[in-house]
Amino acid sequence: MPIKIPKQLPAAELLKKEKIFIMDEERAVAQDIRPLNIIILNLMPEKEKTELQLLRLLGNTPLQVNVTFMNTATYESKNVSKTHLDTFYTTFEEVKHRKYDGMIITGAPIEHLKFEDVNYWSEMTEIMDWSKTNVTSVLHICWGAQAALYHHYGIGKFELSKKCFGVFSHRLSDPTVNLVRGFNDEFYAPVSRYTSVSYDEIINDTRLNLLSNSKEAGVFLVISEDEKHIMITGHLEYDATTLAEEYARDVNKGIEIDVPENYFPNDNPSRQPLNSWRSHTHLLFYNWLNYYVYQETPYEWE
Template identity: 50%
Template sequence: MPIKIIEGLPVRTKLQQEQVYTIEASRAITQDIRPLKILILNLMPLKEKTELQLLRLLGNSPLQIDVEFLHMSTHKSKNTPTSHLQKFYKTHQEVKDEYFDGMIVTGAPVEKFNFEQVGYIDELKEITDWAQTHVFSRFYICWGAQFALNHYYNIEKLMLSEKLFGVFGYQNIKPEHPYVRGFDDIYQVPQSRHTRIDYEALNGIPDLDILTAHPDFGPDIITSKNQRDLFIFGHLEYDRKTLKDEYDRDAKSGLNTAVPLNYYPDDKPSENPKFQWRSHGHLLFNNWLNETYQNTLYDLEQLHNLK
């Protein structure tokens, strides 16, 4: 089934080339089905790249999905034209009276700041609290996951001595869990971050299940016991060349960023990067959509009655 998007969204052409099925809103309203409503809070600076990455994964599902994009009204984007935001994005004030089956919160390039130093942190807290009664299932990625764990459980993030940058094998430690159903025992995950969460504090939270982990780099996928909150620190949504783009950008800026590990053949940046995580990216998103579809309420306005 296709994903429903706003008329004219530029990345639709690329999705069609990849045979990812989309349907524009004017056609979708003629169909008598109950689609999943998914809200994407896009905190990344290059919003169109992130749109493509997430829609590519959401579109690989037998479910029809209605997607809306959200941006922060208290932050002015320097890398995405205002016209794009005005045409294809909404603010929290515009959706605060709506209900959604799922919400994805992306990462953001602000991890070196304390949470309270982030200019839009109050608005993000407001959206996160609102989602407790207006969204059935929440999916937080990278810095978004670090923020949510801090906001929900007061788990702090800690600076790493050097950037965790590359593709690493993580262990599937709860293969029976529906979010990692079908995962290999060891699966590859792109990582690109300067921080980690406080693992000791995480282990002290009985409401959380750690689903996958690395012996040196700690957890990657975590979920709440009721499975309504999913957290991932890696980037299974990344394209083949996303880490390359980050490395090339840093090198051009004169930063002493190490070559991403286990990414290029023989760790040589002149080679074409290996795409080692694509299947597990599709699997995780499909598992999340399936669990959301199986468990969400038909009448989303009844979310207020859930605890």
């Protein structure tokens, strides 16, 4: 089944070329189907790239999905045009009266800041509190995962001695959980962050269940005991070339950065990297939409 997106969204043409089944509003209203309503709080600077990555994954299930993009009102991104934001994005004030079946909160390149020093932290906490009653299931990615662990469970982040950067092997702790149904016992995932969260704090918190961990990269996938919140500390949604683009960007800025681990063939940045995490990414999003959104959300929100 398709995802329903605005007719003129730039990602639409790229998705069509990839044979992702999409549908615009005009065709969608003619179908007598209860679609899933997903809201995406996109905090990433290059919003159009993130839109494409997430829409590609949401469009690969048997479910019809309506997608709404939201940005913060207290901070306006400098890496996307105001026209794009005005055309395709909404703010919390405009949607806070609504109910959503699912929500995605993305990462953001602000992990060097204390949470309270982020200029939209107050708005962020209001949105996260709202999600408890207005959203069936919330998927938090990278900094969004750290923000959720801090706000909902009081688990802070700590700085690493150097950036955790590359594609790392992760082990499942419980393959029977629906979110990781069909996963291999060992899988690979991209990680790109300067901070991490405590393994001990998470496994000792009865409100949380650690689903996967990496010897090199630490905690990766956490689900709350009530299955309301899912936290992913890496970037399964990344394209094959995203880490390469981040590496080139930092090198061009003169930032001291290691070549991403286990990523370029023979650790040679001039060679084309391969995507070794794609199948597990699609599987995770499929499982999330099916087991935690579609199976749990009410047909009619009260």
